[in-house]
Each structure stands twice: as structure tokens, then as C-alpha cells.
Amino acid sequence: MKENAQFYTQPLSKTIGQQIINVNNSSILELSKESIVNLFRAQGLLLFRGFEADVETFTKFSNELSTNFMDYTGGVFKRKVINGNSTLLSVNDFKDKVKLHGEMYYQKNIPLMLWFFCANPASQDGATIVCDGKLFFDELSDILKDLFSRKKLKYCGHLERDAWRKRYKTDELDVVKQTCKSNDTHLQINEDESIDVYYICPAIHPNRTGEAMIFINSLLPAMAISTDLVSFDDGTNIDDTIMSELNEIAEKITVEINWQKGDILMIDNTRIMHGRRAFVNDKRDIYIRLCSPAFFY
Structure with missing residues (x-):
């Protein structure tokens, strides 16, 4: 584990991503945005863990680093709007597995960046899967x-x-x-x-x-x-x-992310594919935002 500006990081896996770990009881909103951006440029996938974020904090944090939020017009899955915000969407309207993919690559206008938030993990299974394209x-x-x-x-x-x-x-x-x-x-x-x-x-x-x-x-x-x-x-x-x-x-190259409550995941949708394992219970509650980075990338 190494110190990086206001946070600590460790590899998510041998092949993809970094975890940003809260070891100082910090608010995620206090983290160095410059350090986050530099790490994201290098890795393409960041998992923020241990910050006890709620939906309001997640929305504010993602707003600070993003622009051009999309409302999923043209999207093939059914997604429920959360808290009346058309850019904050549930991904739990069915429980089957979803194979690795880039988000909305069946149309020209794709979100360049994705955010996921774990409001509540499944009691078992339901991992999000990722891989480097x-x-x-x-x-x-x-x-x-x-x-x-x-x-x-x-x-x-x-x-x-x-x-x-x-x-x-x-x-x-x-x-x-x-x-x-x-x-x-x-x-x-x-x-x-x-x-x-x-x-x-x-x-x-x-x-x-x-x-x-x-x-x-x-x-x-x-x-x-x-x-x-x-x-x-x-x-x-x-x-x-x-x-x-x-x-x-x-x-062979899939990496599983087993959610913890309050986790936030930041994904480069031009490089990283994602999907999920199937799950059976109704407790899994994961939200997504579709956007572009509010920084040169």
C-alpha cells in the first residue's frame, strides 16, 4: 500500500484498476481531485472504498469530476430513476448475468465515463465484473x-x-x-x-x-x-x-468486484468493459451515472 496525496491506493487486481482506501476517516469529498484524475488517466478504473458515502455524497462527488450527464435515452435495458434525478439510475431491474461490454456501444453517442454506487450489496453473488479492453x-x-x-x-x-x-x-x-x-x-x-x-x-x-x-x-x-x-x-x-x-x-481475464456498502466505482468507458454475475435476492441496489470526464482525457 502506498500513500498518494490525500489517500492510499492498492491494486484492484494484477491486471486492472486501483483501489482508493479510506484509512484516515476522511470524506471522499476532501480527496485531491488532481491526484484522482492522474490516477484515473493511468488506470482507467478506480474503486473508492471505506468512505461511507451515501447517494447524496455520491452524486456530489461524481458531479465534481464529470460533465455531459446522460439520461439513458436509447438504452436497451429498463432502468429506474433514483430520487427524481434522470441521470441517476438503478441497474437492478433484472437479476440475470450480464456479459462484459462497453456501455451503449450499439449507438454512436456513448458515455465516455461511468460511475457506479453501491447503496446496498447483494447478500451473495451479484459481483460486478470488469476487464481491460x-x-x-x-x-x-x-x-x-x-x-x-x-x-x-x-x-x-x-x-x-x-x-x-x-x-x-x-x-x-x-x-x-x-x-x-x-x-x-x-x-x-x-x-x-x-x-x-x-x-x-x-x-x-x-x-x-x-x-x-x-x-x-x-x-x-x-x-x-x-x-x-x-x-x-x-x-x-x-x-x-x-x-x-x-x-x-x-x-480468463475477468476481474470480480464484490461490492461493499458505500463503494464508488469510476470507469473509463472507452477502455474498460464491465458486466455482472447473476444474483437471486432483492437486496442488491447498485446505481449508475453516464457522463464524460470534466477534465482533459
Whole structure:
């Protein structure tokens, strides 16, 4: 453990992240923002533990380091608004596992940074899982590296009227048109007012400096839900051999975060993929905020 400005840190794992540990009974709001930013730039994932934060403190702390908060318009999961704040959302509306993914990579406008807050951990299971997208890319076979350099992913969806009203938070198809246009998403409106959408993007992306490639996308959970949701951009299927290799890599490099009450997690959504293990009880209460960093990154 080493001293770093106003806090102590220790590795979250051998491959990813740092924990910022409260050993001086400090408030998280008193921590050196400059030190946090520098550590985040280097690590891409920070876990703040032992600060006894509540929802109000979490909101204030994340406000100080973030900008451009999003309300999850266009998001595929159902998420409940917390305390009337449309940028503070629950992630517990179902209990199944969620495979590793980048947040909202099925559209153009993604949150560059994510915050998670543990209001209450599950009594068992329900760990959040994370991995470094650079390490994931490095683990790919040469065949898959070449394949993903040549072919992009095509995310597809069919939404009945009630479904698109919930996803896009509107009753107006003109608003849906504008949202899809801003996200480079192809939209088809059907006679019954259902819609079909698709979005094409790479599975791999260069990092901020352009010196390395990152495997980050929404492929794994989309394929787990239905093989109809994603294909290659040329229309060819993503076969079982490809998915087997990807799932094997995911399990090999996954790191689990077993929540403690008051934990805060800060994630670079251009580099770090996340997901979760399944859980069975109703006590798990984890919140998320989607945003951009309020600092040069």
C-alpha cells in the first residue's frame, strides 16, 4: 500500500484498476481531485472504498469530476430513476448475468465515463465484473484480430410502439428520427408504427493515443440475448467458433468486484468493459451515472 496525496491506493487486481482506501476517516469529498484524475488517466478504473458515502455524497462527488450527464435515452435495458434525478439510475431491474461490454456501444453517442454506487450489496453473488479492453484485444488470436480489423458489427432491433416509447422516452416518431439520426442509426418506420433500427460500428477501437487497440463493444451480451441482434456488417453471422473464443478470453481475464456498502466505482468507458454475475435476492441496489470526464482525457 502506498500513500498518494490525500489517500492510499492498492491494486484492484494484477491486471486492472486501483483501489482508493479510506484509512484516515476522511470524506471522499476532501480527496485531491488532481491526484484522482492522474490516477484515473493511468488506470482507467478506480474503486473508492471505506468512505461511507451515501447517494447524496455520491452524486456530489461524481458531479465534481464529470460533465455531459446522460439520461439513458436509447438504452436497451429498463432502468429506474433514483430520487427524481434522470441521470441517476438503478441497474437492478433484472437479476440475470450480464456479459462484459462497453456501455451503449450499439449507438454512436456513448458515455465516455461511468460511475457506479453501491447503496446496498447483494447478500451473495451479484459481483460486478470488469476487464481491460486492451488486454482482451491482446488475447485475441491473429485470425480474430484480422477479422475484426476487416469487418464491423451490425446491431439490429425491432421495437413495437410501446417498446420504442420506453427506449427513446417519447411518444413522437419525429423525436425518434432525430435521436437515431444523431446516433448514425438507420431507422425504418413500419405501417403499424413499430420500428426497425440498425447501427454499424467497429468491435475494436484505437486507444486515446492511437498506440494500442482496444476490444470494447456490446457483442457478448447481445449474442447471449439473441443471435438476431448482431451480425457482421456484411450480413454474415458471427459463428459459434468466434463466440467460444471470445467467451473463453472473457472468463480468463475477468476481474470480480464484490461490492461493499458505500463503494464508488469510476470507469473509463472507452477502455474498460464491465458486466455482472447473476444474483437471486432483492437486496442488491447498485446505481449508475453516464457522463464524460470534466477534465482533459
